[in-house]
Every structure is written in C-alpha cells, then in structure tokens.
Amino acid sequence: MPVRLALFGFGNVGRALARTLLETKAPFVVTALATKRHGAVVDAAGIDLGTILAGTDLPLRELPPIASVPADVLVEMTPLDPVSGEPALGYVRNALTAGMHVVTANKGPIARAYRELEALATKQGRMLRFEATLADCLPVFTLRRAALPLATITAIRGIVSSTNNHILSAAATGVPFEDALADAQRLGIAEADPRNDLEGHDAAAKATILANVLMGAELVPEDIAREPIDERAATAARAAADNGDRVRPLIEIARRGGKVVASFGPRRLAPMDPLFAVDDFSMGLVFETDLAGRVVVQLHDPHVDQVAYAILTDLLEISGTMPRP
Numbered sequence: 029m030p031v032r033l034a035l036f037g038f039g040n041v042g043r044a045l046a047r048t049l050l051e052t053k054a055p056f057v058v059t060a061l062a063t064k065r066h067g068a069v070v071d072a073a074g075i076d077l078g079t080i081l082a083g084t085d086l087p088l089r090e091l092p093p094i095a096s097v098p099a100d101v102l103v104e105m106t107p108l109d110p111v112s113g114e115p116a117l118g119y120v121r122n123a124l125t126a127g128m129h130v131v132t133a134n135k136g137p138i139a140r141a142y143r144e145l146e147a148l149a150t151k152q153g154r155m156l157r158f159e160a161t162l163a164d165c166l167p168v169f170t171l172r173r174a175a176l177p178l179a180t181i182t183a184i185r186g187i188v189s190s191t192n193n194h195i196l197s198a199a200a201t202g203v204p205f206e207d208a209l210a211d212a213q214r215l216g217i218a219e220a221d222p223r224n225d226l227e228g229h230d231a232a233a234k235a236t237i238l239a240n241v242l243m244g245a246e247l248v249p250e251d252i253a254r255e256p257i258d259e260r261a262a263t264a265a266r267a268a269a270d271n272g273d274r275v276r277p278l279i280e281i282a283r284r285g286g287k288v289v290a291s292f293g294p295r296r297l298a299p300m301d302p303l304f305a306v307d308d309f310s311m312g313l314v315f316e317t318d319l320a321g322r323v324v325v326q327l328h329d330p331h332v333d334q335v336a337y338a339i340l341t342d343l344l345e346i347s348g349t350m351p352r353p
C-alpha cells in the first residue's frame with residue numbers, strides 16, 4: 029500500500045515536492061492538498077498531481093480539518109511565522125494528535141516547540157522529521173543520526189541562509205543589494221517576507237533548532253543575538269573582497285559558562301576558513317565534536333528542488349522504504 033500524504037502549503041516548495049514525487053515515482057500517494065487562497069482538495073483514491081501542477085482550480089473553499097483527512101503523513105509547507113510559528117504549529121500538533129507522522133519544511137514549529145512536539149510524536153508512536161528546515165538537503169539531522177551517534181557536538185558555525193549569502197557574495201562583485209535580493213525572490217529561495225531573511229529571523233530560528241536539537245539547549249529565537257544583512261554589510265563585503273577576504277552571514281553556537289549561546293550576523297572570513305568557499309546560494313556547517321573531531325558539510329548552489337529532496341528523504345525514512353546503499 030503506498031503511504032498517503034496530505035500536503036499543507038503548495039507554493040514553491042510544495043510544487044517542487046509534487047514534481048519530485050512524479051519524477052521519482054516514489055511509493056506515495058497524495059490524498060489531500062491545501063492552500064490559503066487557492067482552495068483545497070481531498071481524494072482518498074489519490075490526487076493527480078500532474079493536473080494540479082498544470083493549474084486546475086482546487087474544489088474546496090474551506091480547509092479540511094487535519095483529523096478528517098485520509099492520510100498517514102502530514103507534509104507541512106506553509107510560510108514561516110517566526111513569532112508564533114502558526115499556522116504550522118497548530119497543523120503539526122493536530123496531525124500528531126490524530127496519529128499521523130509529520131514532515132515539515134517550516135522552521136516555526138520546530139524553533140518554537142521542538143521538545144513539546146517530539147514528546148507528542150513519541151507518545152503517539154509517530155515520527156516528526158524536519159531535515160528541510162535547516163539548509164535544504166544539506167545533511168544535518170540525518171548526519172547526526174547516521175554518522176555522529178554518541179558524539180557530543182560542542183559548537184556549530186555555519187552559513188544557513190542562501191538569500192543572505194547570495195546578497196553578500198554578489199555585493200563583493202559590485203552587484204546592488206536590491207538586484208541580488210530580487211534574484212533570490214525570482215528563484216523562489218527568499219522567504220515569502222524577505223525581512224525574515226534580511227533581519228535574521230530565519231537564521232535565528234535555524235540557530236535555535238540547531239542548538240536545541242543537536243546541543244540539548246532550551247533556546248527560543250529571541251535568545252539569538254541578531255545583526256541584519258543590510259547595505260552596511262554589503263559595503264563591508266565589497267571592502268573585504270579588495271583584501272582577499274569574504275563576508276558571510278554566519279551563525280555561531282557555542283557553550284559558555286555551562287550555557288549554550290548563539291548569534292547571527294555578517295562576519296569576515298579569511299581564505300583558510302572552511303566556510304570561505306561556501307559562496308553565493310551555497311550553505312555549509314562546521315560541527316565541532318568530541319568523538320568525531322571537526323565535521324564540515326556543504327551544499328553548493330541548491331535550488332528549491334533540493335528542499336523537495338530533503339522532504340523526500342524524510343518521507344522514505346518514515347515509510348521504511350529508504351533504499352539500502
């Protein structure tokens with residue numbers, strides 16, 4: 029029996045996931061699909077994604093209550109609200125309570141309520157997966173599970189915002205700030221509200237998730253010290269390039285005095301830094317660990333299809349259909 033999926037949110041990421049499901053012929057059937065302004069559709073026999081991608085109107089005006097949807101997994105892909113985590117947080121709670129597994133690409137619920145949601149998933153005997161929240165398909169939580177069991181992660185540094193990295197990389201070559209932001213919006217990579225990228229809310233949510241999930245912290249996004257990516261940072265990027273350095277939008281998480289502290293802002297890196305080559309839309313993370321030493325992962329020039337791929341790998345894990353290497 030194919031695993032039944034309910035897709036909540038069908039924008040850049042949702043449509044990329046639909047294309048990936050069609051291309052890979054993965055063992056899933058979509059039985060519900062919901063948007064905010066474009067309606068919804070529920071069909072226990074399976075929805076034809078090709079027709080929906082071609083632009084067919086969705087018949088239902090009201091969103092179906094999650095508990096009523098004939099699905100095994102909620103795939104949550106609504107926009108980020110960094111303050112409340114809603115509507116995603118409510119959707120994820122309701123799905124787990126109704127006995128569904130959950131995959132989300134949305135940082136909001138995980139940054140706001142990871143411990144509560146993980147406890148609920150455990151109580152319900154269901155899985156909560158969120159690889160796509162961090163850096164598209166850059167392995168982070170799968171890396172932790174598969175390659176770093178028992179190791180203590182003592183510090184994390186990284187570039188996890190494609191939009192901001194593109195703006196600073198482009199600024200170094202003289203491209204105006206507004207043009208670089210427009211590029212990221214055209215490619216569907218910028219957040220629906222670009223202030224979430226530029227003011228560091230997206231990065232703060234990601235730093236919170238990394239600190240809480242991988243380092244056992246109890247942070248909320250407001251705990252992360254934020255500096256914006258703005259014209260001043262762009263000017264600094266141009267000046268650094270003249271001296272062979274690069275300015276990167278960096279998150280830094282470390283233990284200080286028994287507490288986990290985290291920050292985000294533009295930081296100047298020298299060529300020997302492992303994140304120096306993480307240019308343009310690329311992302312990368314450096315994990316300092318006790319047992320495994322320094323582990324560095326990078327994803328170069330991802331597209332929104334790589335977000336869909338991260339969701340697909342979570343779905344394969346949940347459904348127990350992950351191919352053996």
Ligand SMILES: NC(=O)c1ccc[n+]([C@@H]2O[C@H](COP(=O)([O-])OP(=O)(O)OC[C@H]3O[C@@H](n4cnc5c(N)ncnc54)[C@H](OP(=O)(O)O)[C@@H]3O)[C@@H](O)[C@H]2O)c1
Nearest residue numbers: 037038039040041063064065066105106107108133134217
């Ligand atoms: N884009 C990326 O590269 C990327 C990468 C990693 C993670 N993410 C995360 O993935 C999520 C989706 O991003 P996106 O780029 O696909 O956003 P998007 O293009 O703005 O699409 C959002 C979708 O959610 C729907 N929606 C909005 N409010 C809703 C509600 N209350 N109930 C049900 N559906 C609702 C929208 O409906 P309408 O179509 O009617 O407006 C739209 O279909 C965000 O949380 C984002 O942070 C994105």
